[in-house]
Amino acid sequence: MRNKLILSVASLAAAVSLTACGASTTGSTSSAASSAASGEVAVVKVGANPVPHAKVLEYIDENLAKDAGIDLEITEFDDYQTPNIALSEGSIDANYYMHEPFFNDQVKTKGYKFEHGAGVHIEPYAAFSESYKTAEEIPEGATIAITNDPGNQPRALKMLETAGLLQNIEDDSAALTLTDEQNPKKLKFEENQPEILVQVAKDPKVDLAIINGNYILQAGMSTKDAVIVESTEDNPYANFLAWRTGEQTDATKKLDELLHSDEVKKFIEETWPNGDVIPAA
Structure with a gap:
């Protein structure tokens, strides 16, 4: 399932409102955790930029998520600020678009309490x-x-x-x-x-x-x-999945595992064969 939010830095106030009453649809972090624990399908609400991040998530949702016991609700954001607002406010369980230098700057300057997984892919500047x-x-x-x-x-x-x-x-x-x-x-x-x-x-x-x-x-x-x-050799700008500190659920762990699967690596290589997106080592 996918929701698309076209948001900009100029609409940060509106974004905060959206996180409270409409950026997401069903489920919550706690319900996702309890569903995963009981063996039921667990909803993971994840925010991402449209390309390539949301496309990678769509591939997972359509091909890998069901067997892993998760169902992705994907919300697209067209800027770099509102996905972190949404994550911090709790309307999504994770986001997928940041690299480590940007992540570190956001945590330092905005005070976010976030953690992240390993890099999935690099999009050369x-x-x-x-x-x-x-x-x-x-x-x-x-x-x-x-x-x-x-x-x-x-x-x-x-x-x-x-x-x-x-x-x-x-x-x-x-x-x-x-x-x-x-x-x-x-x-x-x-x-x-x-x-x-x-x-x-x-x-x-x-x-x-x-x-x-x-x-x-x-x-x-x-x-x-x-x-x-930009060269991709020894490149520190691989994008990864991020979540609130201490709140990674079994379902988001499964999503992070799928993002690093051989199937996703192959999807990236076949979808962007000219090197516009490159799987992280």
């Missing part, structure tokens, strides 16, 4: 341009559209460093405070909400837009058309 075909062509003083999310911005900056456009980027580097030594090409950065960077990429004033993998897929784009693509 990529940079797109309407004007240039290679990183070498990016001129001095070029305008770069980048996420305003502190959990992902260093990731984007490190990708630019690997491409030779920046240097000496640290884990806590920020686009708007780079030194002249770190930014020798004097690139100009414009911060944007990650969900709108696909549209910003078409702005003629923008020379390069760095876009999260899930939004690349959601827009029907592919990393094969990107100017720069």
Whole structure:
């Protein structure tokens, strides 16, 4: 079963209301736990971004969940903030979209009490341009559209460093405070909400837009058309299942196991054969 919520950072107040009275349908964390304990089918309410996360969950729900004794209620969220609000408020049992640096930033800055499983897959970050075909062509003083999310911005900056456009980027580097030594090409950065960077990429004033993998897929784009693509070797940005601290049920444990199954790995490889989504090692 799937519910779709089209929410943005601008509607956080509404999101809190939704978590109380309508983002979910039936069941609860406690009922899921008791159902699993009794051998009945246990409902797991899980939030996810539409692509690839919800698609992976749909595959599990349609092909693997029944034999595992669980039934997934999937709610889609189109931004990176409201899935954690929903999890914290208790309208979902788990969410599936975060990687560890983003998770750590959310826990630190928002005070969430969350735990998480091992990484399931990586969606490479990529940079797109309407004007240039290679990183070498990016001129001095070029305008770069980048996420305003502190959990992902260093990731984007490190990708630019690997491409030779920046240097000496640290884990806590920020686009708007780079030194002249770190930014020798004097690139100009414009911060944007990650969900709108696909549209910003078409702005003629923008020379390069760095876009999260899930939004690349959601827009029907592919990393094969990107100017720069993040390496997936030793990549720390694998997405995983998260739940409230101390509240992982038998049902969410089963879901986490299924996310790491050979069947799901094969589904990912066959659904995104060009490498837009890669199973974590």
